[in-house]
Structures are given as C-alpha cells and as structure tokens.
Amino acid sequence: MSNFLRAVIDGVLTGSVYALMAAGLTLIFGVMEVINIAQGILVVLGAYLSYVLSVHLGIDLFAGLIITIPVMFVLGVGIQWGLMRRLGEREKVSMSILVTYAVAIILEGVLDLIFGPGYLQLTAWYVNQSIHVFGFYLPYIYVFGFILAVGLLGSLYFILYRTEFGRSLRASQQNKTAARLIGIDVNRVAAITFGIGVAVTAAGGMVFGATTAFNSNSSADLISRLLTIVILGGMGSIGGAMGASVLMLVIEAIVSTYWSPTWATLVFYMVLVLVLVVRPAGLFGQKAVRAQ
Amino acid sequence: MTITDPILSLDGVCAGYGGGDVLQGVSFEVNRGGITCIVGPNGAGKSTLLAAVTGLIKPRVGSIKFNGETISGLSPRAVLSKGVVLVPQNHSLFPDMTVRENVELGAYTIKDRQVVKDRRDKIEEMFPVVRSKAKDKAGSLSGGQQRLVEFARCLMLDPSLVILDEPSMGLDPKTLHVVFQTMRAMNADGRSILLVEQNAKAGLKASSHGVVLENGRVRLLGTGREVLEHPEIATLYLGGSVEAAGGVR
Numbered sequence: 001m002s003n004f005l006r007a008v009i010d011g012v013l014t015g016s017v018y019a020l021m022a023a024g025l026t027l028i029f030g031v032m033e034v035i036n037i038a039q040g041i042l043v044v045l046g047a048y049l050s051y052v053l054s055v056h057l058g059i060d061l062f063a064g065l066i067i068t069i070p071v072m073f074v075l076g077v078g079i080q081w082g083l084m085r086r087l088g089e090r091e092k093v094s095m096s097i098l099v100t101y102a103v104a105i106i107l108e109g110v111l112d113l114i115f116g117p118g119y120l121q122l123t124a125w126y127v128n129q130s131i132h133v134f135g136f137y138l139p140y141i142y143v144f145g146f147i148l149a150v151g152l153l154g155s156l157y158f159i160l161y162r163t164e165f166g167r168s169l170r171a172s173q174q175n176k177t178a179a180r181l182i183g184i185d186v187n188r189v190a191a192i193t194f195g196i197g198v199a200v201t202a203a204g205g206m207v208f209g210a211t212t213a214f215n216s217n218s219s220a221d222l223i224s225r226l227l228t229i230v231i232l233g234g235m236g237s238i239g240g241a242m243g244a245s246v247l248m249l250v251i252e253a254i255v256s257t258y259w260s261p262t263w264a265t266l267v268f269y270m271v272l273v274l275v276l277v278v279r280p281a282g283l284f285g286q287k288a289v290r291a292q
Numbered sequence: 293m294t295i296t297d298p299i300l301s302l303d304g305v306c307a308g309y310g311g312g313d314v315l316q317g318v319s320f321e322v323n324r325g326g327i328t329c330i331v332g333p334n335g336a337g338k339s340t341l342l343a344a345v346t347g348l349i350k351p352r353v354g355s356i357k358f359n360g361e362t363i364s365g366l367s368p369r370a371v372l373s374k375g376v377v378l379v380p381q382n383h384s385l386f387p388d389m390t391v392r393e394n395v396e397l398g399a400y401t402i403k404d405r406q407v408v409k410d411r412r413d414k415i416e417e418m419f420p421v422v423r424s425k426a427k428d429k430a431g432s433l434s435g436g437q438q439r440l441v442e443f444a445r446c447l448m449l450d451p452s453l454v455i456l457d458e459p460s461m462g463l464d465p466k467t468l469h470v471v472f473q474t475m476r477a478m479n480a481d482g483r484s485i486l487l488v489e490q491n492a493k494a495g496l497k498a499s500s501h502g503v504v505l506e507n508g509r510v511r512l513l514g515t516g517r518e519v520l521e522h523p524e525i526a527t528l529y530l531g532g533s534v535e536a537a538g539g540v541r
Contacts, residue, residue, distance in 0.1 A: 171386050171397055180385035181346065181377075182445070183369040183401040 005135055006171040007257040010047060011250030012212075013142040016149035019245035021204035021222075022229040023156060025199035030173045030236035031193040034084055034096030038104040040223030041111075042198055046072060046205020047214050048111060050122055058132035061206050062144065068202035080191045098154050104219060122227050127210045145207035152203055152243065156196070160238070169193055173236065228272045232282050240284030244263025247283075299324040299453055299484045300345070300376075305354035305364070307344040313352060314340040315507040322453070323501050327475070327485040329516060331492040331525075332505035338488045339381060341505065342457050345486075346378045347371040358453065373401060377446040381457040381488075384442055387431025393439055394430045395422055398448030411448050418477075419444040435446060436467030443474055454478055455486045472498050496520040 025039045036042075043238050045066060053064035083103070121127075126140035133143075160166040171179040172189045180186050208214065208222070229248055233240025248268055256264035275283060298321035308314040314337045322328045330338055343349045345356055347368040356364040358374050359461045366374075377398075385394050395415060399408045416423040421437050430441060439459060446454055456475060460468050468491075477500065479485050489495025496502045502519030504512035512519055519525060 002451065007305065167389075167393065168400065170389065174386040174388055175384060177348070178382065178386065180348065180368045181380065181384065182374070182397055183372045 002135070002256065007253040008250055009136060009138065010142075011253035012246055013138070013146045013268075014253070015205045015246035015249030016146045016153075016246075017204055017211075018225065018229060018249055019242040020149040020152055020200050021208075022226050022233070022241040022245050023153060024200040025226050026230045026233065026236055026238055026241040027156075028197035029230065030192055032080075032084065032096075032190050033092055034087070034091060035100065035227075036194075036197065037097055037100040037223060038079070038107065039100075039201060039226055040219035040221075041104040041216075042072065042075075042201040043108045043205040043208055043222055044214055044216065045107060045111065046115060046202040047122065047209030048115060048205075049119075049202065050209055051120055052207040054122060054124070061122055061210060062148070062191070065148075065203055065206060068206070069199050071213075072202040073195040073199035076195035077191045079198070080194035084194065085187060105221075107215050109221060115216065117215055117217070119215045120209070121213045122206065122210040124210065139211075141207065141210045145211070148203055148207065152200060153212050156238070159196075165189075165192065202267070221230045225268065228269060232272050232275055234282035235285040237282070237284045240282060244283060295298075297324045299359060300486065301357045302341075302345075303355050305341070305344060305351045305356060305431050307340060307349055307351040307354075309340070309349065311435070315351070316346065316431075317354065318505070318508065318510055319354075320503050320510050320513055322484060322486050324484055325479075325482065326500035327479050327487060327498060327516075328501040328503060329487045329489055329492075329495040329499035329519075331489055331495060331519070332511075334430070336505040337508040338505055339457060342378060342380075342455055342488060344484075344532060345455065350538045369401065372449065373404055375449070375452040376455065377449055377451040378444045378455040379439075379446050379457065379459065381461060382437075383438055385430040385433075385438055385445075387429065389430055390427050391422055391430050391433070392426040394441055395445050395448060398445035401449070408448070411450065415444045415447055418447070419474075434467075435462050436464070436470065438518060439463065439467075440474060441472050443478070444470075447478070451483060453484045453486060453530075455488075457488045458490055460489060460491045464495065475538075489500075492525065493520065 021039065025036055028034060028036050048067045049071065050061050050064050053059040053067060054061055083099050084096060087099065122160030126144055130139050131143060160170060166288040168179070168184045168189050171184055172186050176186055212239055229244045230241055232248065233242070248271065251267050251271055252264045255267045300322035303319050305315050305318045306313045314453070318337070320343060330341065332338055339351070344351050347363070347366050347370065349367045354364070355362055358376055361374070363371050363374060386397070395412060396408060399411060402408055419440055421440050425433060425437065430438065433441065459471050459475065463471060473495065474483060475487070482537070487495055487499060496516045496519055499516035502512070502514055502516045503510060504519060504525065512522060
C-alpha cells in the first residue's frame with residue numbers, strides 16, 4: 001500500500017510539471033491551430049538557460065525564472081511573428097509541424113554547438129535534499145516544482161478567465177472570424193498566446209533539468225510525451241492537459257513501481273492508444289475537436 | 293432608382309479570396325435609415341461582398357464609402373469603430389462563454405466599463421432572452437435564441453449600420469418572424485440595415501430597397517417591392533439568369 005501511495009504521490013508531483021509544459025502546448029494549439037513540435041527543445045532550452053544563470057552567475061534556479069520566463073516569452077512571440085504568422089490557412093497544421101520541427105532542429109544544433117553532447121543536471125540544495133512527509137521522503141525539488149506548477153497554472157487560469165486578454169484569447173479560440181468582427185486583434189492575441197505557451201517552458205525546463213540529466217537530444221522523448229498528454233487530454237483543452245498529465249504520470253509511476261521502468265514508458269503510449277480507440281477526441285476533448 | 297442620402301456606397305468593387313475575383317465591379321448604395329436587402333443565388337458573391345465591407349478582405353479595386361468616408365481596405369476593427377457591425381451567417385457566438393460574456397464582448401473596443409454596463413442594461417431590456425439566459429452557455433441556446441443574442445451583441449457598439457448575413461438560416465417560421473420583427477425594431481431605432489437573405493421573398497418584403505446580385509455583379513436594383521415583383525426574379529432562383537429590365541436598374 002505504501003508503495004502504491006508513493007507511486008501516486010510521485011506521479012502527481014511530476015505530473016504537475018508536465019501539466020505546465022503541456023498547457024503551453026495545448027494553449028498554442030487552441031488559439032492558433034498549430035502544433036508546436038519545438039515545445040520539447042524549448043523546455044530543454046529553458047533548462048540550459050537556468051543552468052547558465054545558476055553556474056555562471058550564481059543565480060538560484062527559482063529566482064532565475066524571473067529572467068528566463070520573460071526571455072522565453074519574447075522568444076515565443078518572435079517565433080509567432082517571424083514564422084507562424086506567415087503560414088497560410090491551408091494545411092496550416094501540417095505546415096506548422098514542419099516549421100516548428102525546423103525550429104527544433106536548429107535550436108538543438110545550436111545548443112549542441114554551445115554546450116556539447118554531455119549530460120548536465122541543475123543543482124541546488126533542494127535538488128539533493130528531501131523532506132519527510134507522512135512517512136515518505138520527498139525530494140524538495142519535486143515539492144517546490146509542484147508548488148511552482150500549481151502557482152503558474154493558477155496564474156494561467158486567472159489570465160484566461162479573469163482578464164480582458166483572457167476573454168479575447170478564449171473568444172479567438174472559439175471563433176476567430178467572430179472575434180475579428182468584434183474588434184479583437186487575433187494576430188496580437190496569437191503572438192501573446194504563443195509567448196505564454198513558450199514562457200511556461202522556462203519553468204518546466206528548470207524543474208526538468210533539476211530532476212533529470214539532460215542534453216540537447218533530450219527533447220525527442222519530451223515532445224513525444226507532451227504530445228501524448230495533449231492528445232489524450234483533448235487538443236486545445238487546458239483542463240484536459242492537466243488531467244491527462246497527472247493521470248499518465250501516475251500510471252507510469254505505478255507501472256514503474258510494480259512492474260518495471262522499461263514497461264512504464266510503453267504503458268504511457270499504450271494508454272494513449274486505448275483511450276483514443278474508445279474516445280477519439282481524447283478524455284476531455286469534445287469541444288476541442290468540434291472547434292477544428 | 294436614386295438614393296439621395298446613402299450611408300454606404302460601393303463603387304466598382306472587385307474582390308475575392310485569392311483565387312480570382314468573386315465580386316466583379318459591384319456598385320450600389322444603401323439608403324440611410326432604410327433596410328436594403330441583397331438577394332441572389334448561391335455563389336453570387338453576397339458573403340464576399342459583406343466581407344469586403346467589414347474589412348475581412350480587401351477589395352482589389354473599387355471603393356467602399358461609409359458616411360462619405362472611404363473604408364475599403366481598413367481592418368475589421370477600424371470598420372467597427374466607424375459604426376458598421378456585421379452579424380455573420382454562421383453561428384458567431386462564442387459557445388463556451390456565457391450569454392452575458394458574449395454580449396459584453398460586443399463592446400470589446402469600448403474601455404469605459406460604465407458605458408458597457410449601461411448599454412448592456414438597455415440591451416437586456418430590449419432582448420429578454422439576454423437577461424433570462426445571462427449565465428447560460430451560449431452554445432446551449434436554440435438557433436433562434438442564438439440569433440437574438442447575436443443581434444443584442446451587435447448593438448453594444450450602438451452602430452449606425454447593421455449588416456445581417458442570412459439571419460433566417462435554419463430558423464423555423466415562428467422564430468423567423470421574431471427575428472425579422474427584431475430587425476425592424478432595430479431599424480425603427482434609427483439604424484440602417486443591410487440584409488443579405490436567401491429567403492428572397494421574406495427579405496425583400498421587409499426591406500425598403502432591394503439588390504439582386506448574380507455572378508458577382510449587380511443585376512437588379514430597386515425598391516424592395518419593385519425587385520420582389522420583377523417578373524424574372526423567380527427565374528433567377530430557378531437557376532435562370534435575370535436580364536436587366538428597364539425601369540428597375
């Protein structure tokens with residue numbers, strides 16, 4: 001029983017960070033109907049940025065987010081304005097996959113050039129120490145990462161449902177033409193949304209880099225997982241991405257505990273296939289699929 | 293037919309979506325304070341025309357003037373700020389937002405919250421469904437109710453020209469009656485109406501002026517009654533072609 005509970009806690013803590021990264025991906029899809037294949041490498045870039053600030057400037061990993069989040073936001077806005085905005089409406093999804101894949105390849109090459117192929121891991125006192133809660137030893141970084149993810153997801157919800165920008169974002173997500181006709185600048189909304197979607201990778205990347213050894217090639221596995229989560233949750237559904245993240249990471253942790261870590265990854269994708277057979281729109285994806 | 297005080301004038305407008313011109317030199321005027329109905333078969337260019345007027349597409353040549361001021365080529369937001377609003381053909385509400393949110397979004401470009409609130413209160417009096425279903429998701433309303441909420445939303449900017457694209461589409465006769473009644477009420481309130489309607493008979497009957505569009509060109513112009521009673525109007529809807537008749541255009 002204690003092993004099971006431990007697996008569930010691990011899954012929830014890790015799942016919250018994946019939820020943050022997946023929320024960015026699904027938010028971008030929801031508003032622009034583009035798939036950002038570069039989200040994985042952007043997470044890795046976030047990890048490298050935290051590494052540079054931590055190692056070369058001595059800035060704490062969490063404090064460094066004050067710098068890395070805005071930097072990633074600007075990068076996201078730049079990708080939207082420079083590349084994604086120019087995509088035509090025809091075959092937009094497939095073209096977006098190609099363009100963002102190109103961005104991912106370029107970023108991966110640049111990171112490899114700067115940092116080399118060696119694995120890195122972010123370090124701080126809370127990365128190596130644990131807290132004793134309810135009979136379990138939980139690494140501080142997982143607890144802090146969970147708090148950070150919950151805080152940022154809460155902020156994202158606040159922006160979406162309590163601000164004028166959030167209204168314009170949701171309107172653009174639900175009906176672009178109608179949004180334009182009531183005076184919403186859909187291009188501006190798209191740029192800011194892409195910025196936000198990429199900005200969260202700074203936080204996700206930092207926690208990822210502190211909990212996992214990474215190099216420039218780490219993005220392939222990440223983007224596969226993130227896409228799985230987003231598809232499972234229902235394309236465009238932020239609540240779905242959050243639910244699917246926690247669900248998948250809990251399942252993975254349970255399989256890893258009771259069976260084997262090797263099978264855990266396979267089960268991750270098997271769950272996706274099984275769910276899609278029963279619910280092609282994903283677990284929470286009715287609306288998102290209708291919107292397409 | 294001469295229009296002495298046009299609120300909207302189109303002069304030789306050619307426009308399309310990139311694959312050639314759908315509109316091929318469209319010219320006509322919309323009477324201030326009246327209801328002008330555009331009819332025509334599928335593919336005549338009615339929706340393209342509205343897209344050009346509201347800034348969704350830019351005319352390749354020709355000019356569109358609103359209150360004597362050129363608006364062709366302006367962004368939808370800029371056209372909106374001049375007082376021209378469009379209620380599109382397909383459902384244009386935001387289905388996952390509440391009715392109140394939808395209506396308030398009609399005043400998206402107005403930053404003064406008090407003005408928005410005052411207008412909303414006034415509109416809720418005009419459209420009881422907006423008040424009674426305020427907290428319901430817009431997507432849960434019937435087709436007719438959604439139409440009325442769309443009308444309510446478009447009035448939040450207090451426009452002087454309201455463009456209605458196929459308001460009767462998919463509505464039962466009873467709801468259609470309510471929708472047309474509401475349109476007349478908006479007109480009586482001092483707003484000019486430009487109506488595009490597949491239901492030619494109902495549209496022209498309710499209108500002061502009529503325009504028949506065919507293959508991207510204006511084929512007939514006249515009062516609503518003149519166009520409605522034109523001997524060849526029926527031929528047009530049976531797949532034939534209207535020959536320009538004297539006295540009307």
